[in-house]
Amino acid sequence: MGKNVLLVDDSSTMRKIIGRSLRQAGLDFDNIFEAGDGIEALEVLEKEDIDIVLSDINMPNMDGISFLREKSTRDGIKDIPVLMISTETGDDIIGEAKSLGAVGAIKKPFTPDKVNEVLGPLL
């Protein structure tokens, strides 16, 4: 596929689960980068050639909404698509995420099929 993905979640276990789900869904990325919060995610986006971001919402230091807001101000990275993957499913918070540029959302818990259904068309 020749693409790079960035997984943003404060849980290292969840990052591993999402990475495994991508493989089980047949979405074989060249590189899977990881970040533990929005601050780390911005650092990775500035350094690496990332095609898509999968980000949690509830995280310490910088949460997913603040990450989207900050990313939208940076010319070099603002157009990289972000898919939210979170326990948060309320219309208000998902609506806010989408207003800040998120391209969709996956609710935890999720199956590899669900990841493929939502993420596949974005690649």
Place this chain on the structure above:
Amino acid sequence: MNVGQDIIDSTKEVFSTMLMIELEVVEVIEGRGGDIPANITSMIGLGKDIRGMLAVHCPAAVAKGITGTFLGMEVEEIGEDVKDAIGEIANMVAGNLKVSFAEAGKDIELAIPTTIIGESFRTSGMSGAQRVVVQFSMNDDLFMIELKFR
């Protein structure tokens, strides 16, 4: 709203979806405190319309089993991976319960999970709070989900 049933449905969905494990319900306990026979507990604070706490209480064997299934590897000790994995279980169960409460017209906010390691501790607090505990069986081992709220 049947809180006990909502805890059951929320927890079963998390385990069947993420771990491919079908849980059995052993007991639903309402309204009384007591000792919690657990080695690891992960708690999430609830705020806004409902204030309280959701906790996952696991003996070491269950916690290591859940973590091993999550990671696809044998887990031999209670370390960061185990704390992280049980925290994620608490997070996802609380997320499902948030949807149930929303359907009942209650908007709740979730804090970030806190996980502690210990043995046989007692929980207390919040006068006037409702308490519902559901005991589950996972491959013949027992663990509990506790919700305190008002």
